Amino acid sequence: MYCVKNDMLETCNRRENPVDRFSAVVAWSISTRRPLKFGFAPFNPILGETHHVSRGTLNVLLEQVSHHPPVTALHATDDKENVELLWCQYPTPRFYGTSVETEVRGKRHLKLHNHGETYEMSSPKLLIKLIPVPGVDWIGKDRIRCQETGLEAELDYGGKSFFGLRGSHRSIKGKIFKSSSMKLLFKIDGHWDRTVTMKDVDSGEVTVIYNAKDSISGLKTPIVKDHKGLWPSESAVVWSEVNKGILSKDWAKAKEAKKAIEEKQREILRARKSSSSGGHQTWVPRHFIVSINKEGGWDCSPIEIKVPPAPIIVPL
Template sequence: MVICGQVTGSRYETKVVLTRPLSVDGDSDIDYRAPNLSQRITSLFKSVLPGSDLTRLKLPPLFNYPKSHLQCYGETVYCIGSDMLSRCNQADNSIERFTSVVAWSISTLRPALFGCAPYNPILGETHHVSRATLNVLLEQISHHPPVSALHATDEKQNIELIWCQHCVPNFHGAWVETEVQGKRQLKLLCRGETYEMNSPNLLIRLLPMPAVFWTGNVRIRCPENGLEAELRYGPKSSFLGLRGSHRSVKGKICETSTRKTLFELNGHWDRTVTMKHNDSGKQTVIYNAEEVLSGLKAPIVNDPQGVQSTESAAVWRELSMAIMSQDWEKAKQAKNAVEEKQRELLRERESKGATWVPQHFSVSYSKDGGWDCSPTQQWVPPAPIVVPLS
């Protein structure tokens, strides 16, 4: 489904293009992919040397699908079939809250398509969407290197999310592994608990058989309740995932102080994940992808006047429409127009000796700690774009 909202005013009219998230199987209700993508992407990387900076690799629109990375990050939080985030705050038992956080963390993993990538967000690009009482705001706080910040709050549930993500793709000849650096925080404010976690990496296998999947280790810890989880995504021992399930997840929940394992986790993030109590042997399903990732709906424009010019769905509207109609020449022109505008703004800042400052986040960087960000406002306001609940 494509939603084209109108931002109207006395002097301008802007189309906003929003599309439904990919299904758990990577399907879409729009066929926007160019033919022979596997051959095209393999051919593209033949001219790239191992160790090259892929963040500066300019992908033709043939390799894009119609949304920005900011939108994809936001969708992992606000596009969800059941409200797993609210459940994290509901249990009075600290262990139940922790397992709910683990299940919610698994729910943020979404499918990726081989040969198709979202747009690289421009500097200062934003994405602002609400789902019920959860308000989500993202901003691209750096372009080179690409760093995205997310702030989400739910005043009713007393929940806050703060993410700062820096993607570092590494080309190894037969595959590309994108390391997702940065810290993710989930704060249960009324409980006084902060859960810190990282993200798995995205692996794109070019040879011998093209594929793309999530891989690596994720650690979730909460200093206030003394619990932590260790999760591993993808096959543990196989050459580039040639054996085993690409979508498997295994792990454990243990006490931080004693390292005693309380629960063992096993399953697949696109199906179900079970938790086994180490003492009793009892097993329960803590995550069901069919309930969480089925029937996801596209956001809609609820307040046209409130949509900012920096909104992802507005910045890339012409390119998205051209890709969905498979007008590749128009798509090329639209993408070049956005990029040239950014080059003009950069030249203007350099001529004035000006430094770009994020609108919604304070940003810091250190070689040891990497990128970090803190929101400039306590609560994210309701957004002009909303996710339908029914």
Template structure:
């Protein structure tokens, strides 16, 4: 944990990023029983976007921070390889490896905070600058913009999570357009996110599952990937598996096969010569991740996630649950008060850093207002 404050003013609490060895910490006895008790009055199939967890089941960071960490922690070297590769297939494979690096294990029994409207997270690592903003609260929609002038790379993502309760599990459909642009190559790669599955019975666990499609219209290449979970009875034979094909969109000709486990090793096999290459090693990428630090406290915005939730994060780290409940209540009450004030003035809230549009197909389109993300007051140390 890294904390920073000045003269009794703004406090910023940053905690270590999620890595490949994340484990659930049972802060309460009989954690499974207590989690299930929270859903006693929730019907199967219900949307859980307005469901509030007590602090006992939170870990000390917001969803928007976890979302940002997937981009600025661990994958910057993989990102730089994307535009440097000479052939279109090598660039596509590099993008695929980087996309896998954004998938992180999730601990069972704990969850991050639901971001408040207008909450931001602004972090730099090397020449990559990353900015996120919560552009909608009901439904919860997060937008991300990242730019790296040195590597000529831009990332534009939106994330709209829809969790639903199904009795013995919660399944979260993670919607939103995700684009990685290699500006020097004139290529845009579009991809989606897998679903997040939380099983309570018979064996508790959290899994990323489902189909992921990565497509580059300019190169005419596409990948279809399938992520598998541990079996229903908890057998680990296919735990965190990923497999699929890279092929030409126009001819549907398969060029390479993808196989492995996204939290361990992923290989690509060239169909023409049978050569296998390791494109992703989770241990190398995600081990030793460094906690961001505050480089310029005066430059931190009041909307910064690590500042908004600092009192709650500090209380959770100290296991002071009475203080945690009060801190969480204060943030939520302030949010509701600001909403009431805007409604009384007949004003609609407008994001500061993105334009957000609800599309006809039930999704959200988020576009950054600025072409470049400025360097951040919070940085990942070298």
């Protein structure tokens, strides 16, 4: 979202024609795929946990709106560029003995309000290989579609074979075409952790649309600008003691801090189940309205029209 060296969302908005804007959105979507290291497990977000951060004029807010299943809602707004993002995602893992394949379900919308365009995006799957060669990869199909311009992209993320001997590691291939006629406009090729090119099928011209080194290198650590403005639900607050234990390599301290967080969540759950009203008290998200759609998926609508500036900022 905000961890990029170059402001790629600004580029999406400022391109002059629909085709150039669409290719910029494709490049930005690719930039959200980051290399992951095997063996580094993220924290499991607690119910109601939030992350509120600003980078320049882009304000981003996430909230964990469900714990079982784990559902994360995201809302981001940029008043200067008149850009808005709405995401509602939940992972569905499948175990295959030698690997874990996680499908990232849900809706991802990028809205360029100056142009009246909404880009609908899916996500490739996250593959965690356990044996014979441990590793983490993004694999499978990803689609990007803009109904207003009639443009669509299909991207295919590839990984290594079972024994790691075949296949192009972190490769990406795809195409951009017109939805109505299926007319092919561009071919996409490259590696999402290096460079990705786009070839015009009519002219044969090849251009680099994404360079990972230029886009995600030299990132700066977010800093707390306003300590009083931090919510108790902020990730940096929730996991502060666990983080301190990890950074100081005091694993016993980190373990105890994590255990305390989990026990507190169990106590809150027990209190809701035995509320004074005699019935189960339903937890309600603070920043989103959550519902289940006809397909059985999750919809998350932000309560506020715009995300306010955050107490945590990313230095430019």
